[in-house]
Amino acid sequence: MKRKVTLKQIAKELDVSVSTVSKALRNSKEISLDTRSKVQAFAKLYNYRPNNIALSLKNKRTKTIGVIIPEIVHHFFSKVISGIEKEANNRGYNVIIGLSNESFDKEVINIEMLANGSIDGFILSVAKETLLLQDYHHFYETINQGMPIVMFDRVVNEIACDKVVVDDKLGSKKAVAKLIESGCENIALITTKDYVNVGKLRTQGYLEALEEHKIEPKASLIIKAEENKDKEVEIETLEKEISALLEKEKAIDGIFAVNELYAITAMKIAINKGYKIPEDISIIAFTDGVLSKHAIPSLSTISQHAVEMGEKSATMLIDKLEELTDEEEYQTQVINTTLIERDTTR
Amino acid sequence: MKRKVTLKQIAKELDVSVSTVSKALRNSKEISLDTRSKVQAFAKLYNYRPNNIALSLKNKRTKTIGVIIPEIVHHFFSKVISGIEKEANNRGYNVIIGLSNESFDKEVINIEMLANGSIDGFILSVAKETLLLQDYHHFYETINQGMPIVMFDRVVNEIACDKVVVDDKLGSKKAVAKLIESGCENIALITTKDYVNVGKLRTQGYLEALEEHKIEPKASLIIKAEENKDKEVEIETLEKEISALLEKEKAIDGIFAVNELYAITAMKIAINKGYKIPEDISIIAFTDGVLSKHAIPSLSTISQHAVEMGEKSATMLIDKLEELTDEEEYQTQVINTTLIERDTTR
DNA sequence: TGGTCTTACTCAAACGTTTTCGTGTTGAAA
DNA sequence: TTTCAACACGAAAACGTTTGAGTAAGACCA
Numbered sequence: 099m100k101r102k103v104t105l106k107q108i109a110k111e112l113d114v115s116v117s118t119v120s121k122a123l124r125n126s127k128e129i130s131l132d133t134r135s136k137v138q139a140f141a142k143l144y145n146y147r148p149n150n151i152a153l154s155l156k157n158k159r160t161k162t163i164g165v166i167i168p169e170i171v172h173h174f175f176s177k178v179i180s181g182i183e184k185e186a187n188n189r190g191y192n193v194i195i196g197l198s199n200e201s202f203d204k205e206v207i208n209i210e211m212l213a214n215g216s217i218d219g220f221i222l223s224v225a226k227e228t229l230l231l232q233d234y235h236h237f238y239e240t241i242n243q244g245m246p247i248v249m250f251d252r253v254v255n256e257i258a259c260d261k262v263v264v265d266d267k268l269g270s271k272k273a274v275a276k277l278i279e280s281g282c283e284n285i286a287l288i289t290t291k292d293y294v295n296v297g298k299l300r301t302q303g304y305l306e307a308l309e310e311h312k313i314e315p316k317a318s319l320i321i322k323a324e325e326n327k328d329k330e331v332e333i334e335t336l337e338k339e340i341s342a343l344l345e346k347e348k349a350i351d352g353i354f355a356v357n358e359l360y361a362i363t364a365m366k367i368a369i370n371k372g373y374k375i376p377e378d379i380s381i382i383a384f385t386d387g388v389l390s391k392h393a394i395p396s397l398s399t400i401s402q403h404a405v406e407m408g409e410k411s412a413t414m415l416i417d418k419l420e421e422l423t424d425e426e427e428y429q430t431q432v433i434n435t436t437l438i439e440r441d442t443t444r
Numbered sequence: 445m446k447r448k449v450t451l452k453q454i455a456k457e458l459d460v461s462v463s464t465v466s467k468a469l470r471n472s473k474e475i476s477l478d479t480r481s482k483v484q485a486f487a488k489l490y491n492y493r494p495n496n497i498a499l500s501l502k503n504k505r506t507k508t509i510g511v512i513i514p515e516i517v518h519h520f521f522s523k524v525i526s527g528i529e530k531e532a533n534n535r536g537y538n539v540i541i542g543l544s545n546e547s548f549d550k551e552v553i554n555i556e557m558l559a560n561g562s563i564d565g566f567i568l569s570v571a572k573e574t575l576l577l578q579d580y581h582h583f584y585e586t587i588n589q590g591m592p593i594v595m596f597d598r599v600v601n602e603i604a605c606d607k608v609v610v611d612d613k614l615g616s617k618k619a620v621a622k623l624i625e626s627g628c629e630n631i632a633l634i635t636t637k638d639y640v641n642v643g644k645l646r647t648q649g650y651l652e653a654l655e656e657h658k659i660e661p662k663a664s665l666i667i668k669a670e671e672n673k674d675k676e677v678e679i680e681t682l683e684k685e686i687s688a689l690l691e692k693e694k695a696i697d698g699i700f701a702v703n704e705l706y707a708i709t710a711m712k713i714a715i716n717k718g719y720k721i722p723e724d725i726s727i728i729a730f731t732d733g734v735l736s737k738h739a740i741p742s743l744s745t746i747s748q749h750a751v752e753m754g755e756k757s758a759t760m761l762i763d764k765l766e767e768l769t770d771e772e773e774y775q776t777q778v779i780n781t782t783l784i785e786r787d788t789t790r
Numbered sequence: 791t792g793g794t795c796t797t798a799c800t801c802a803a804a805c806g807t808t809t810t811c812g813t814g815t816t817g818a819a820a
Numbered sequence: 821t822t823t824c825a826a827c828a829c830g831a832a833a834a835c836g837t838t839t840g841a842g843t844a845a846g847a848c849c850a
Contacts, residue, residue: 099588099589099590100588100589101589101590102560102561102589104805104806104807105806105807105808106806114829114830115829115830115831116806116807116808116830116831117808117809117829117830117831117832118828118829118830120807120808120809121808121809121829124808127827128827128828128829129828129829130827130828130829133828133829145585147556147559147560148560148806148807149501149560149561149805149806149807150560150561150562151497151500151501151506151561151562151805151806151807152501152561152805152806152807152808152835153806153807153808154497154835155495155497155498155501155805155806155807155834155835155836155837156806156807156808156809156834156835157807157808157835158835160497162540162562169526170516170522170525170526170529171519171522171523171526172522173517173734176516176517176518176522177517179516179541180515180516180517180543183516183541183542183543184543192540192542192557192558192562193540193541193542194508194538194539194540194541195525195529195539195540195541196529196538196539197526197529197530210493211538212538213493214448214493214494214495214496215448215495215496215497215498215836216496216497216508216538239491242445242446243445243446243447243448244445244447359738362738362740365740366740369740388519388734388735389734389735389738392705392708392735392739393738393739393740394708394711394712394715394739394740450835450836450837451836451837451838452836452837460799460800461799461800461801462800462836462837462838463799463800463801463802463838463839464798464799464800466836466837466838466839467799467838467839470838472839474797474798474799475798475799476797476798476799479798479799494836494837495835495836495837497835497836497837498805498835498836498837498838499836499837499838500805501804501805501806501807501835501836501837502804502805502836502837502838503805503837503838504805561806
């Protein structure tokens with residue numbers, strides 16, 4: 099087992115100084131051609147690679163970015179990561195991942211763990227618990243230490259940093275408009291409680307679309323699902339609510355759900371009750387993932403372009419790190435949504 | 445903006461030496477109680493945290509592990525990562541991610557990028573292209589430099605390192621046995637070409653199960669799908685093959701597919717052709733993911749316990765790093781599979 | 791008074807780099 | 821012969837930390 103070779107070892111072996119070796123390897127004209135080629139040959143032979151840690155310490159930059167997300171077993175987040183990774187790699191950066199599991203404490207710990215020199219900046223999506231507690235001290239501290247943050251999707255408006263978001267309201271509006279234009283008149287909405295920001299915005303989009311088409315919104319057509327750590331329980335509860343809704347509101351001919359799973363759940367129940375999709379009821383979901391694509395029938399969705407979000411986030415962060423953008427100037431990039439028409443719409 | 449405070453700054457401020465500060469913070473009895481409390485108070489006030497990079501350089505360990513996987517937008521891999529992350533975090537390690545995108549070159553680049561001091565060891569699942577080329581020099585070099593590797597799922601047998609695998613053969617056998625025992629007599633197999641190791645093993649399990657139940661395997665019931673970078677194309681081609689198969693082999697009453705997507709595809713076609721699931725045809729898929737769980741009807745699957753794989757991999761790697769296990773001794777852990785019966789089996 | 795012990799510190803090296811500033815040796819121009 | 825630039829290299833500092841060795845001052849004992 100041959101351990102990694104260092105400048106010092108090469109220097110000793112070739113009977114020159116460390117500085118000479120370093121300069122020779124960087125092809126400095128300070129060093130004679132003769133020595134240069136000797137050193138380079140030796141380095142190649144022993145497969146010399148500069149030690150990243152030493153470089154990081156010297157340069158005060160790690161060329162690594164930290165990503166903190168609520169969960170990774172999640173189509174949207176893993177797509178965002180793949181976008182981040184792609185852009186980061188292109189620009190010579192590594193990506194280090196921390197999972198908050200939607201927990202405030204884990205988010206804080208992860209940030210503190212990484213903020214002590216391990217990384218140059220953060221890309222993150224805020225945990226639900228943090229949004230609920232509204233305790234953002236860890237973000238402020240990080241930014242105060244001069245470490246840039248880019249927030250994506252779940253952002254905190256009051257924090258001064260770069261942000262990448264999707265236009266949730268407009269996306270929902272597009273979806274509901276599509277339903278209306280294809281003939282739906284009684285459109286149910288399956289959303290989350292209002293404290294989840296994206297749920298709230300998507301609900302607003304729904305309402306605006308109705309308004310623009312002169313349709314009176316009916317509170318009885320709206321289900322606000324209670325989120326639960328235990329997804330099984332959450333979905334079971336929701337199933338009962340949807341079932342009751344379909345029993346009571348026979349006129350429903352369209353459903354807009356704020357995520358795939360809610361949409362699939364609704365579709366399952368509707369099919370069980372004998373409705374034909376999309377003839378009797380059309381369905382659109384926010385968030386495009388594997389579930390929608392491969393459901394039977396396949397779900398029409400609003401795509402959030404997660405990969406693009408990741409790429410944009412990485413671009414913004416790295417631009418800031420490399421001082422290509424003004425340090426004190428923060429932007430919010432809005433990523434477009436796209437309606438993907440599949441088999442649950444007419 | 446107050447930058448991170450260092451030992452040197454504290455020392456200067458308090459007019460003592462750097463070593464005194466360092467020792468005071470670690471509560472060394474070498475330092476007077478008086479000085480200790482003064483230093484500690486100051487450090488707390490200025491929120492001093494030791495610089496990880498400097499520590500890494502000094503200690504020659506980064507407390508970070510590198511994970512290289514073929515893709516991240518993939519239920520199985522993201523679950524494994526969540527397992528790795530959980531265990532790693534519990535033991536004070538960070539996780540840095542590299543994606544190979546199934547490409548040999550990207551795998552090599554990622555490994556080289558991380559092997560130069562950024563991490564203490566690797567957990568990885570080999571890219572398909574690497575398996576095809578059978579070029580493993582990058583693994584050998586890494587191991588040779590004294591950096592431990594744990595391979596999971598897609599492993600290379602000839603390389604001496606720790607491994608974590610699922611018993612693909614046994615898992616398939618369980619699935620096919622279940623189909624036979626519930627009355628299926630003509631079971632189709634949808635698998636991949638043999639060069640994909642897991643595809644091959646799962647095919648073997650299918651054959652063994654048939655043999656043990658005295659059923660003559662028929663080559664005409666087996667589809668070996670050609671993998672394609674473009675999943676759309678791959679699935680379209682497969683659809684045609686499955687369609688043709690169902691037309692030709694009317695007796696088929698069971699289908700075993702080596703992954704979710706193949707199973708879902710087969711189910712879609714069967715339903716379209718008017719078969720009732722599971723009454724006319726039972727279906728089981730290898731790999732348990734969201735698709736299976738939320739398909740309509742929900743798919744019976746063989747679960748691979750991905751989170752457990754991740755945890756085990758991390759445990760093995762960290763144990764080796766912390767010299768809790770013999771450096772020269774390598775184990776292969778086999779993770780059990782479980783049959784999850786849902787609505788596509790009787 | 792001289793010696794030893796304890797206390798409470800400081801020094802310096804080390805981890806692996808890069809880079810600035812010196813410095814000794816040539817060779818050539820004046 | 822002197823002067824000076826060019827050349828080729830080395831020494832040392834710096835990044836932030838830890839730690840063994842060294843040291844000054846005072847206390848204690850004989």
